[in-house]
Amino acid sequence: MSRAGERAAQAVLFLCALAAVALLLLLTAFFLSSGLPAIREIGWKEFLLGRVWDSADRAAPQFGILPLLLASIYGAAGAAALAVPLGLLTALFLARAAPKGVAACVRQLVRLLAGVPSVVCGLVGMTVLVPFLREWLDLPAGDSLLAAVLVLAVMILPPVVELAEDALAAVPAAYEEASFALGATETETWFQVTLPAAGSGVLAAVALGIGRAVGEAMAVLMVAGNVANMPTLLGSVRLLTTGIAMEFGYAAAGSLRQRALLSIGLVLFVLVVLMNALPHLARRKGGRP
Amino acid sequence: MSEQIILSARGLDFYYGPAQALRSIHLDIPAKKVTALIGPSGCGKSTFLRCLNRMNDLIPGARAEGSLTFHGEEIYQKGRDVAALRRRIGMVFQKPNLFPMSIYDNVAYGPRLHGIRSRSALDETVERSLRAAAIWEEVANRLKRPALGLSGGQQQRLCIARALAVEPEVLLMDEATSALDPISTGRIETLLGTLKDRYTIVLVTHNMRQAARVSSRTAFFLNGEVVERGPTERLFSMPRDRRTEAYLTGCLG
Ligand SMILES: Nc1ncnc2c1ncn2[C@@H]1O[C@H](COP(=O)(O)OP(=O)(O)OP(=O)(O)O)[C@@H](O)[C@H]1O
Ligand SMILES: [Mg+2]
Numbered sequence: 001m002s003r004a005g006e007r008a009a010q011a012v013l014f015l016c017a018l019a020a021v022a023l024l025l026l027l028t029a030f031f032l033s034s035g036l037p038a039i040r041e042i043g044w045k046e047f048l049l050g051r052v053w054d055s056a057d058r059a060a061p062q063f064g065i066l067p068l069l070l071a072s073i074y075g076a077a078g079a080a081a082l083a084v085p086l087g088l089l090t091a092l093f094l095a096r097a098a099p100k101g102v103a104a105c106v107r108q109l110v111r112l113l114a115g116v117p118s119v120v121c122g123l124v125g126m127t128v129l130v131p132f133l134r135e136w137l138d139l140p141a142g143d144s145l146l147a148a149v150l151v152l153a154v155m156i157l158p159p160v161v162e163l164a165e166d167a168l169a170a171v172p173a174a175y176e177e178a179s180f181a182l183g184a185t186e187t188e189t190w191f192q193v194t195l196p197a198a199g200s201g202v203l204a205a206v207a208l209g210i211g212r213a214v215g216e217a218m219a220v221l222m223v224a225g226n227v228a229n230m231p232t233l234l235g236s237v238r239l240l241t242t243g244i245a246m247e248f249g250y251a252a253a254g255s256l257r258q259r260a261l262l263s264i265g266l267v268l269f270v271l272v273v274l275m276n277a278l279p280h281l282a283r284r285k286g287g288r289p
Numbered sequence: 290m291s292e293q294i295i296l297s298a299r300g301l302d303f304y305y306g307p308a309q310a311l312r313s314i315h316l317d318i319p320a321k322k323v324t325a326l327i328g329p330s331g332c333g334k335s336t337f338l339r340c341l342n343r344m345n346d347l348i349p350g351a352r353a354e355g356s357l358t359f360h361g362e363e364i365y366q367k368g369r370d371v372a373a374l375r376r377r378i379g380m381v382f383q384k385p386n387l388f389p390m391s392i393y394d395n396v397a398y399g400p401r402l403h404g405i406r407s408r409s410a411l412d413e414t415v416e417r418s419l420r421a422a423a424i425w426e427e428v429a430n431r432l433k434r435p436a437l438g439l440s441g442g443q444q445q446r447l448c449i450a451r452a453l454a455v456e457p458e459v460l461l462m463d464e465a466t467s468a469l470d471p472i473s474t475g476r477i478e479t480l481l482g483t484l485k486d487r488y489t490i491v492l493v494t495h496n497m498r499q500a501a502r503v504s505s506r507t508a509f510f511l512n513g514e515v516v517e518r519g520p521t522e523r524l525f526s527m528p529r530d531r532r533t534e535a536y537l538t539g540c541l542g
Contacts, residue, residue, distance in 0.1 A: 174386035178448075181344060182399040182455055183376030192402070197389050 027269075035266025038063075038259035047263065053228040053238070055247060055257045063260045067230045069267065071237040074145060075220065076213035079152035084206050086153075087160030088195070091205075094161070095168035096190055114158030122222030125151040130223055137234060143225030145237045151219050156209040163208055167201020168194060204279040211275035215268065217241035240268050295320040295459065295489050296341060300355035303336055303513075305348065310336045312513045313355065320458075323481060323490040325500035325521065328510030329536065334493040337510070338461050340364070341491065342378040343371050359459075376403065379457035383464040385444035387451070392439070393432040395447060399455035414454055422450035423480045442473025446480065459489040467495065478503050497540045501525050509533045
């Protein structure tokens, strides 16, 4: 390629990268400008720590997002608590223990699971999981935080497996060789050398899983019951995402209610950014030379 | 000469899939001596060394035939506990391969694996191993620091310490000094001198002077066969086989 062509090509690459960065900056600016005023109006403390969310009350609406925030956090943490161990073990199986054919097969299935649309997961949760929980635990209704946790766990499992497997595959064979040479068995080696050596990559998988779980709305909407209670495991809950999804259509344009929903968007945005930043921060702190 | 034979190969053949890498090896390794394996690249030294602790098991399609014994018991016997074997026959690799953990945890890895849990017992084992590997002074005040922050020569001595921590009887070293500068190499050679009273050492090296300096017996490999073996001094000064002589003259020039 000519010199001018080379320059032009590099300029195009740079502009594309710039566009991605600009989009993110725009998004940030949007959330800050649309989310902050309502929070100021309601009051930081009232908004973040208020225990009652009753935005539909015209006379005296209350905009405390604590029940929603906690439901989101519990939901994501619960889902991660189930999906991360399962995902790590699956990844370990795929990366090390499984015969090639079996690994390829399981990998395809996991990919398939990743491709199931959120609304379909919700549908299965609604028609199978919720009635099952109702019967099994003898509840008045099966829609609950527990149902949301289970559905979320299934949904975040594939990305956790995929990312964790990449991290495990990148562990140098020399580490494992050293461990075998010291008389370690395969299982001992995988758990005591391979997994820890995959550290930051595994952490990224965990963070991605939690981030996805915090951000998921559709499937959760269909199984959580959507009452803005302070969350309990077997009770109906409303999450940050489902709060926005349910109410936004009913909120009058420009009303405090609509702006408060945008503020919830800001909170979600901050949560997801934090989850994404976590592995980078951890890497910098505990990093290897 | 009344020396005890600890490892013994009788007609050992080794194959990587269809390719034969070792042909009818006959070789005795005496206990508590340094045995050097020399020979040109690709002649099967590493393959033989990795038969001794069955590290070749990790390679798909690899298989051994014939007899190879450790204390008279077949190494390749069906049902043999390979982890237990490797605990008794330690290995140091060409490139230092420390774990991405602290210095302490690297050395304590083996003992922990084999059931030592008590803090004081671990501390003691770690210190003893580091002293035995002549690196205690350099790392005593930074045991909790990452092992990968050490220099190459220090890392290799730490690898030796890590291998010694499980108290093996045999130490296999595959070109363990080839990536090191002369000073670090000298340190490790001195170290071998102190270890040979307590451990059986089998050493692969391309450095003929090193073989001559540290080993008491030498075996010369060529094309997957042992062409000549014997006391190091005799083999270097009066090789019996023309091919050994040619190789030594080529190397020592
Ligand atoms: N993993 C493997 N798969 C297939 N063939 C192998 C493998 N490792 C070694 N070989 C072959 O076996 C023969 C002996 O190799 P080996 O590594 O034992 O030689 P070496 O004497 O250690 O050589 P060097 O001095 O270069 O380390 C060579 O022909 C080599 O190509
Ligand atoms: Mg070799």
